[in-house]
Amino acid sequence: MKRLVTALLLLAFAQLPALAQAPDPAAGKSLWDGNNTFCKNCHGKNGEGAFGPDLAGRGLSAAQFQQAVRKPWGVMPAFIEDQVSDAELAGMAAYFATLPKSAEPGPWRVPVAAEASHGQQVYMSQGCAQCHGATFDMPRASFGGRAGDFAQMKELVYTHTTAMPKLEPTRPGQRLRMGNFNTLRLSEGQMKEIYDWAHDEIGFRPALQAQLAAGNGATYALNVANNGEAGKGLAAQGVTIDLVIPAGITVASATGNGYKGVHMDALAKANVAEWQVPRIAPKDAQAFTITLSQPPANAADLKGTIRWAKPAPKTGPNLDVVNFGIRPAGPGR
Ligand code: HEC
Ligand code: HEC
Structure with missing residues (x-):
């Protein structure tokens, strides 16, 4: 006692x-x-x-x-x-x-691409890309989902720690990981160049989110939702959903709109099960299931991608994708 x-x-x-x-x-x-x-x-x-x-x-x-x-x-x-x-x-x-001095700094996590347009270079050289990647995926999806304007982008960057919780309540114990940028160092003019690049050049993205969950036996449920606001958010058109089927496993059955069967995919270098959905508008959700011949030895091997034909980046190649696995997933931060 x-x-x-x-x-x-x-x-x-x-x-x-x-x-x-x-x-x-x-x-x-x-x-x-x-x-x-x-x-x-x-x-x-x-x-x-x-x-x-x-x-x-x-x-x-x-x-x-x-x-x-x-x-x-x-x-x-x-x-x-x-x-x-x-x-x-x-x-x-x-x-x-407690650590020894560093002999030489390491490389930038995301380097400034030589071929980047002026707006993207400003975005990269201000440090945003170190967290948001070369193409600003997560904020482009949030802004595409609510038709966010320049005033809102400024607020979220200069006064992030007060503006962000108003838009998206934080979960208990969750911290905001972006800090507040200073108008003296990142001028409003530069901020406008970043916004214009995101809005007019590469363009906003639909706010798609995918969730893959294990069900009974070797059956898995995939839900794809457009989290955009009705009347404001972008619809995704020409949506292709690919689920990689791990080696040695076959598909017993599948459900959901637009199931196209299994094919060998050159990009994934594996068999993929594919669905094609013409349009996923804000507030739409689509449910798919797949039953495999057996569960993969490693659940993490079950993963896939969502791509869409429109809206596409207005300049440069269309690299927009949402990756998913057995875990809630959205566009990367
Ligand atoms: C966007 C990139 C970025 C992020 C994120 C960032 N830093 Fe920095 N940090 C810098 C830069 C650039 C400097 C140089 C001074 C400046 O810009 O204010 C710096 C300077 C510093 C310094 C002073 C170093 C010196 O030599 O005097 C400390 C300490 C520091 N950062 C700690 C942190 C901590 C702790 C965090 C996370 C809470 C953090 N930084 C997040 C880019 C960053
Ligand atoms: C230290 C990493 C980091 C850096 C650097 C960073 N961000 Fe962020 N940003 C985040 C994270 C993480 C979030 C999600 C909220 C949070 O955790 O703070 C976010 C959220 C945002 C949002 C709000 C997205 C929404 O849901 O509406 C915008 C806009 C944004 N960032 C723009 C920028 C811009 C522009 C820059 C550069 C000037 C930048 N960020 C630099 C990590 C970063």
Whole structure:
């Protein structure tokens, strides 16, 4: 009993916020490595430097670290206490103090493409691509789903931590991973160039989302939804849904609109089961099922893609895709 009480007390203390505690480098490392912050997208997996400067072994104090994150002097967005607390920043500073200095910064996670248009170059050189990829997929889908305008884009970039929760309530325990950009470093003119590239050149995307779930035995359910707002969002037209069938497995049966059967796919270098749906409008959802000869040994091998003919990027190749697997999935961040 006494042991139980002690254990409960310890547990209770473990839940208290880290008040005036010594910085915890292990906690700093796990926050850096995990999914709650995306600092590493710019500073490198081990703080070796990339788009942002190297942090490993640089000997920055907790106070210097905190200042750089709350009031960045350059292009880095500012992060607030809810996103990363002072104690957590002290932990990160302590973690980087345990690492050797980086000999040379690593490459940018997403380099500026030489063939990029002017607007896309501004987007890339401001750091957005380090998290959103070369083609800005997730925001293009959100904006395509609600016909977002320039005023809304500005709000979401300059005052991200207050504007984002108004549009999309965060789940408990979930942190916003993008910080607030500074109008002095990312001017409104540059922001407009980014918006115009996203809206007029590459264009917005329909807000498609796919969910693949295991059902009974070797039957799987695939749901494809257009999360756009009725009357505002873009419809996807000429939609092709491909599900990769792992080697050694065959399709026993399939249901859903537009099932075309199985073919060898040159791109996936595998058999794929395909559905073709003429149009998925905002608020539409389509349900498909597939029954295989046996479940794949590794569920992660069951995955696929959604592509659509229209709307297509107005310039450049159509690389728009939504990848899905046994997990809720949408366009990548
Ligand atoms: C968009 C890319 C980007 C992201 C994301 C980012 N940084 Fe930075 N960081 C930079 C750049 C660029 C600088 C150089 C100074 C500036 O631009 O303010 C910098 C500077 C710093 C510095 C000061 C380094 C020095 O030499 O003085 C620290 C500390 C730092 N960042 C920590 C973080 C932490 C912690 C996070 C996540 C919460 C983070 N950064 C997220 C790009 C980024
Ligand atoms: C550190 C990674 C990171 C960087 C750098 C970044 N973003 Fe984001 N952005 C995100 C994430 C993650 C979200 C989703 C909300 C969140 O977690 O903050 C988001 C959300 C957004 C949204 C709102 C999307 C919606 O659902 O309406 C817009 C717009 C956006 N980003 C634009 C930009 C632009 C423009 C830049 C460059 C100036 C940029 N982002 C830089 C990670 C980043």
